[in-house]
Amino acid sequence: MRTISIHxxxxxxxxxxxxxxxxxxxxREGLFVAEGEVVLRVLASAASRCRPRAILLAQKRVExxxxxxxxxxxxxxxxxxxQVVLDGIAGFALHRGILALGEKPxxxxxxxxLCDVRADDVFVVACGVGNHDNMGGLFRNAAAFGARAVLxxxxxxxxxxxxxxxxxxxxxxxxxxxxxTRASALVxxxxxxxxxxxxxxxxxxxxxxxxxxxxxxxVVLGSEGPGLPPEVIGxxxxxxVPMAGGFDSLNVAATSALALYQMTSNGDHPEFKR
Amino acid sequence: MRTISIHxxxxxxxxxxxxxxxxxxxxREGLFVAEGEVVLRVLASAASRCRPRAILLAQKRVExxxxxxxxxxxxxxxxxxxQVVLDGIAGFALHRGILALGEKPxxxxxxxxLCDVRADDVFVVACGVGNHDNMGGLFRNAAAFGARAVLxxxxxxxxxxxxxxxxxxxxxxxxxxxxxTRASALVxxxxxxxxxxxxxxxxxxxxxxxxxxxxxxxVVLGSEGPGLPPEVIGxxxxxxVPMAGGFDSLNVAATSALALYQMTSNGDHPEFKR
Numbered sequence: 001m002r003t004i005s006i007h008x009x010x011x012x013x014x015x016x017x018x019x020x021x022x023x024x025x026x027x028r029e030g031l032f033v034a035e036g037e038v039v040l041r042v043l044a045s046a047a048s049r050c051r052p053r054a055i056l057l058a059q060k061r062v063e064x065x066x067x068x069x070x071x072x073x074x075x076x077x078x079x080x081x082x083q084v085v086l087d088g089i090a091g092f093a094l095h096r097g098i099l100a101l102g103e104k105p106x107x108x109x110x111x112x113x114l115c116d117v118r119a120d121d122v123f124v125v126a127c128g129v130g131n132h133d134n135m136g137g138l139f140r141n142a143a144a145f146g147a148r149a150v151l152x153x154x155x156x157x158x159x160x161x162x163x164x165x166x167x168x169x170x171x172x173x174x175x176x177x178x179x180x181t182r183a184s185a186l187v188x189x190x191x192x193x194x195x196x197x198x199x200x201x202x203x204x205x206x207x208x209x210x211x212x213x214x215x216x217x218x219v220v221l222g223s224e225g226p227g228l229p230p231e232v233i234g235x236x237x238x239x240x241v242p243m244a245g246g247f248d249s250l251n252v253a254a255t256s257a258l259a260l261y262q263m264t265s266n267g268d269h270p271e272f273k274r
Numbered sequence: 275m276r277t278i279s280i281h282x283x284x285x286x287x288x289x290x291x292x293x294x295x296x297x298x299x300x301x302r303e304g305l306f307v308a309e310g311e312v313v314l315r316v317l318a319s320a321a322s323r324c325r326p327r328a329i330l331l332a333q334k335r336v337e338x339x340x341x342x343x344x345x346x347x348x349x350x351x352x353x354x355x356x357q358v359v360l361d362g363i364a365g366f367a368l369h370r371g372i373l374a375l376g377e378k379p380x381x382x383x384x385x386x387x388l389c390d391v392r393a394d395d396v397f398v399v400a401c402g403v404g405n406h407d408n409m410g411g412l413f414r415n416a417a418a419f420g421a422r423a424v425l426x427x428x429x430x431x432x433x434x435x436x437x438x439x440x441x442x443x444x445x446x447x448x449x450x451x452x453x454x455t456r457a458s459a460l461v462x463x464x465x466x467x468x469x470x471x472x473x474x475x476x477x478x479x480x481x482x483x484x485x486x487x488x489x490x491x492x493v494v495l496g497s498e499g500p501g502l503p504p505e506v507i508g509x510x511x512x513x514x515v516p517m518a519g520g521f522d523s524l525n526v527a528a529t530s531a532l533a534l535y536q537m538t539s540n541g542d543h544p545e546f547k548r
Contacts, residue, residue, distance in 0.1 A: 244417070
């Protein structure tokens with residue numbers, strides 16, 4: 001096994017892994033931190049858009065991850081440390097015992113993602129989604145249903161934040177995304193590319209369940225408190241999911257699952273099955 | 275305004291709110307802790323199955339909550355404290371500034387919840403769901419789609435845990451639930467009551483999107499790692515949601531949203547619309 005043993009939390013070779021919780025908030029120069037076995041396996045897989053830079057494992061986890069380690073490029077160092085040293089490096093108890101540093105891919109432009117739209121494409125547009133759990137859930141669902149790409153407005157949080165990656169079970173590393181400026185500009189770009197754009201909003205009179213797609217489609221989702229701004233809804237076809245008993249609206253990640261399910265899995269549309 | 279001012283974190287009148295984070299883990303003798311405005315409004319509403327015992331607010335939140343305070347029974351004390359005192363009582367910075375103690379309702383038996391099943395009923399069955407976020411999301415979706423009740427096996431976490439209540443946006447306080455023993459016994463009880471029981475599992479050959487209900491139905495959901503045990507799946511009609519590109523399965527709360535959507539909102543079944 002080609003691991004490099006680390007016995008000192010201050011070892012300069014693992015400086016990139018130090019105090020990751022505090023540094024989540026300040027960014028890390030084109031790098032991101034991934035944690036846990038599921039995400040590491042995505043990062044090491046052919047489906048990943050991101051290159052691993054370095055891996056840091058608890059010594060006790062090395063054996064079970066031998067296949068992943070063997071699959072990594074030879075120039076990616078794999079450090080192994082006793083659990084107590086690992087906790088000292090990260091700055092908190094790292095129960096999963098698996099950390100990776102990866103390189104964010106080159107930023108894609110909205111235009112580049114929309115240059116060859118196909119009839120069965122589905123795009124997810126997030127508007128003001130600032131919660132990392134929701135962002136991760138949204139990417140997880142986008143990957144699960146094979147969305148072509150995710151488009152974010154400039155009010156969204158960074159999907160490469162550690163918790164968002166973890167909640168996405170690695171989808172952030174697979175699914176292409178672009179960050180635009182305002183959501184209304186994203187909607188216009190999609191429409192110009194021939195994509196029908198749906199706004200998911202409780203104010204809609206048309207039901208999501210009654211919508212049938214006839215070509216490429218995008219679903220626009222807002223944050224839970226304020227919802228989508230009127231100038232976004234006004235540019236879209238508004239659809240909604242009726243709620244029972246006057247209950248509060250659905251969580252935005254759950255709503256994305258419903259919209260993607262309706263666009264891709266509906267039995268009435270075999271041509272859009274994935 | 276009938277609030278009682280508190281200036282000392284050690285005031286015995288608010289002893290029930292002390293150190294709530296630690297006490298989440300040990301239970302609190304038939305009481306639960308709710309936090310935040312949305313949950314407080316559910317607790318104070320007619321839809322709640324739970325009686326409020328006491329409310330503790332940051333002084334600055336009192337005015338905006340005047341209508342909720344006025345709607346509470348006269349014997350429910352409403353304490354108000356400066357933010358710094360509130361943080362001292364709770365044991366951590368309580369940004370929301372809103373806490374409530376409520377009484378858990380009498381435990382319902384599985385049999386009692388199944389004694390008058392109607393044709394349009396949908397039940398949610400959770401099997402080994404130990405994560406409070408997922409439990410909260412599952413209840414939120416159950417309430418959003420008007421599920422009749424939630425049934426939990428004895429491996430599930432407590433829905434009355436503070437975080438589960440918060441994530442459910444109060445649905446835990448509204449939607450009836452019962453805790454059984456093993457999941458297979460819950461399935462048998464449902465079948466004996468004339469309910470068709472679906473197991474959501476990636477191993478299914480039948481697609482959720484192709485399923486059409488013809489009467490009362492239950493959806494059984496497992497935890498994400500191990501999934502549903504074979505002895506549970508074997509007692510159910512197995513349905514699944516195909517995933518794109520070999521991606522990992524959906525989150526259990528997202529899966530519950532899809533199953534409930536399919537059971538209640540599908541345009542093909544106007545008799546089951548809610």
